[in-house]
Amino acid sequence: MTTLMVKKLPAEVKKNFTLQGMLYKSVLTLYRLFAILALYGVLFGVLAYAFMMGFYAVNTSWAAPVILSPADEKSLSFTEKMVTSRQSLENLVVDKKRLDASIFEMGGHRAALLALAPELQAAIVREKQHNRATGPQLITLDQQKQSDNAKTQTVMLQAKQVEVTIDKDLAAGLITKGDAAAQRAALNQAENSYTDSKINEVMLTDAILEKTTTHTKSLDVLDKQAELRSEIAQLDIAINVAEKQVREEAQQIDRLKKAIATAKQTPYNLIVSGGGPLHFAFVPYDNQSNVAAGSPVYDCYLNMVACRKVGTVKQVFTEEEHAIHPIYRSDIRGFMIQLQLDRPESARSKTIFLNHKPLLF
Amino acid sequence: MAPVLVWLILFLCLLISVIKYTLALILKFSVSGAKVKKDYTYQPTVSVLMPCYNEGQAVYESIKSISQSNYSNEKFEVIAQDDCSVDDSYQWMLKAQRDFTNIRVRVGRNSVNSGKARTVCNALQQSASEIIISIDSDCIFHPDAIRELAACFSEPNMGSVGGRVGVRNPNAGTITVIQTFLYYAAFQLYKIPENWTRSVGCISGCLFAIRRELLLQLEPKIRDRHWFGVPVNQGEDRFMTHQTLLHGYGTYINNDAICWTTVPTTLSELFKQQLRWRRSIIRDLFFTLKTLPQHVWKLHPNTVLTLVLTPLGAVVALLVVLTTLSSNPMAWAGPAPLVASLGIAAALSWAIRKYSSKETVTNPLVFGAYVAWSLVSNLLITPLALCTMDSRDWGTRSKEQEVPHDYVDGQEIAG
Numbered sequence: 001m002t003t004l005m006v007k008k009l010p011a012e013v014k015k016n017f018t019l020q021g022m023l024y025k026s027v028l029t030l031y032r033l034f035a036i037l038a039l040y041g042v043l044f045g046v047l048a049y050a051f052m053m054g055f056y057a058v059n060t061s062w063a064a065p066v067i068l069s070p071a072d073e074k075s076l077s078f079t080e081k082m083v084t085s086r087q088s089l090e091n092l093v094v095d096k097k098r099l100d101a102s103i104f105e106m107g108g109h110r111a112a113l114l115a116l117a118p119e120l121q122a123a124i125v126r127e128k129q130h131n132r133a134t135g136p137q138l139i140t141l142d143q144q145k146q147s148d149n150a151k152t153q154t155v156m157l158q159a160k161q162v163e164v165t166i167d168k169d170l171a172a173g174l175i176t177k178g179d180a181a182a183q184r185a186a187l188n189q190a191e192n193s194y195t196d197s198k199i200n201e202v203m204l205t206d207a208i209l210e211k212t213t214t215h216t217k218s219l220d221v222l223d224k225q226a227e228l229r230s231e232i233a234q235l236d237i238a239i240n241v242a243e244k245q246v247r248e249e250a251q252q253i254d255r256l257k258k259a260i261a262t263a264k265q266t267p268y269n270l271i272v273s274g275g276g277p278l279h280f281a282f283v284p285y286d287n288q289s290n291v292a293a294g295s296p297v298y299d300c301y302l303n304m305v306a307c308r309k310v311g312t313v314k315q316v317f318t319e320e321e322h323a324i325h326p327i328y329r330s331d332i333r334g335f336m337i338q339l340q341l342d343r344p345e346s347a348r349s350k351t352i353f354l355n356h357k358p359l360l361f
Numbered sequence: 362m363a364p365v366l367v368w369l370i371l372f373l374c375l376l377i378s379v380i381k382y383t384l385a386l387i388l389k390f391s392v393s394g395a396k397v398k399k400d401y402t403y404q405p406t407v408s409v410l411m412p413c414y415n416e417g418q419a420v421y422e423s424i425k426s427i428s429q430s431n432y433s434n435e436k437f438e439v440i441a442q443d444d445c446s447v448d449d450s451y452q453w454m455l456k457a458q459r460d461f462t463n464i465r466v467r468v469g470r471n472s473v474n475s476g477k478a479r480t481v482c483n484a485l486q487q488s489a490s491e492i493i494i495s496i497d498s499d500c501i502f503h504p505d506a507i508r509e510l511a512a513c514f515s516e517p518n519m520g521s522v523g524g525r526v527g528v529r530n531p532n533a534g535t536i537t538v539i540q541t542f543l544y545y546a547a548f549q550l551y552k553i554p555e556n557w558t559r560s561v562g563c564i565s566g567c568l569f570a571i572r573r574e575l576l577l578q579l580e581p582k583i584r585d586r587h588w589f590g591v592p593v594n595q596g597e598d599r600f601m602t603h604q605t606l607l608h609g610y611g612t613y614i615n616n617d618a619i620c621w622t623t624v625p626t627t628l629s630e631l632f633k634q635q636l637r638w639r640r641s642i643i644r645d646l647f648f649t650l651k652t653l654p655q656h657v658w659k660l661h662p663n664t665v666l667t668l669v670l671t672p673l674g675a676v677v678a679l680l681v682v683l684t685t686l687s688s689n690p691m692a693w694a695g696p697a698p699l700v701a702s703l704g705i706a707a708a709l710s711w712a713i714r715k716y717s718s719k720e721t722v723t724n725p726l727v728f729g730a731y732v733a734w735s736l737v738s739n740l741l742i743t744p745l746a747l748c749t750m751d752s753r754d755w756g757t758r759s760k761e762q763e764v765p766h767d768y769v770d771g772q773e774i775a776g
Contacts, residue, residue, distance in 0.1 A: 024590030028751060031589065035748035042744045053690065329689040 476594025520610020523564030559611025596641025
């Protein structure tokens, strides 16, 4: 166990450091003075900052003045959107008219085609009925014809023998050459009649086939009928599409008209329309209860004290706006109001207060 | 313009931090040269200096843990020096001297309250060992701590070696959880790139080993430290580390030499401790600005970077907080800082659970409160430290005694 003993310096050594000690003391005094002031400054700064944060957390009457001009980004954007909206509206109206005309025309064409369809159907039915009636008759006639031709064929065989007899009679001098020629001409004529009769029989068979079975001519008619129906169906689709488009465009026109009407109720329209210096302020939704047309507006020093009345609320806009909180720098939602300021310089303040002073003074 | 400049500086600091921590991870797991080649056969004589002020029974526990060291008992001693404690610390020292007879324990007492730095110097007067280990009297030491520290001095140019400081009370509250994570990250990540070039900027006074001849060279400077005549009692660990580097020696943190300290459990204690540390950092910034021109070309670039950036970080952090509060006050309340801190907490919690289970944190989510603490810390502590550089209290210790002495040229004169 030991105890350390410290040495005592000689007095003359102490003396040598007196000047340095005085210098140190002076510097220390200045440093401590500065430190006290700085620390009080820091303390005041922290408290003031905390108070301001707390004040704006609980205050419900503040608004943030907004200086708008036609050259602002928002105003320019508003103008651009208005022009675009109006152009779109005009385009839609023109397009809708064109569609209406097109629908009318297609409707007329469809009506004409619809009128043609029953006539075609009636013709087909009539023809079928006729065929049903004449078909069996032709079959009977064809049978008779075949029977007649068979008999004629027998006769023609006999006529061949007669031709041989003519030659013999002419050679025997029983008949003259003139008689023989006349008899041969008669025979030839009979053969021609027989051939014609055979041709008629074949044609009659064709006619029966046409009337008693589904002939290609019938198919052509059915094809025409199908084409007609298809054309009508396509017209129906086109008309439906066009009508749907017309309805949609009508809705778009309504929406655009409403949007334009709404846009006309914003501060930006007032700014773009001109008409002297206008003052506006952003009000967060939390502070809505203190906003009414005609209520007083106060401007304060240090954003909270020594407030004075600087004007009134002229108009309240209902459309939602987004802004940056002037103190917290966070995104907030709210709406705009138009101010009637007696002191225009208050439009440049960071915050103003509505309805009443935020503190008692 | 000013905010842009501040944000630019913040970005650079963040970039440097990201590079530094990334480099730390790469070095930690893949570069063997980042670690000292320890020679355990090298066993120099060691004096463990234990300055003490108002620690009570904790000093007994500290000596007890040292007495259980795996280092040849003939090769080390404990020199406990009381700085006129107003409690029963001195009696506990004497009791330790009586109880732990397996090691040599010497107990001394200053004639007047002199501060920690001078108490270390006073204890040094009684030592003749090759290696001096200065410790905090409220710490508990791993049995291998002395052996690990001594083994690093086998590297000839090694001047000072520190150990890793763990937290004894990680789950005592939100504040201790935050400190547990910060301590772990500081030693296991932040110091690693500095270890690589043997240029650690600050070795913790909890476990600080230094070559005797070097400490003897530094002793007059330690005693001479003053702020316009007011003795400087704090930050001797940072000062000694800095001086080690300026004397051309290397500094190193051996994370296998471990001690555990009881960290502050209340905001008041934490604030005082951080204020003390911040004063030390700012004092070191002034010292760096004063000495750097004559040393800049001799020091390793990484050493220069460490010496300049660490204290500059505190000042930049203040500017960043001021800029943020004026430009976007709600940024601190947003989800990004909270999510970032919780992400860091998750990673560190996993690492601590795996590699240092004794410090396992049961509720890592409370690290989210670090966002609020960093705001207070960066906003208030730096200005307060700048305005109280003439303070000479012990910081986290109980009320100091009156110091009845004048100060002249680094020597104490009894009043």
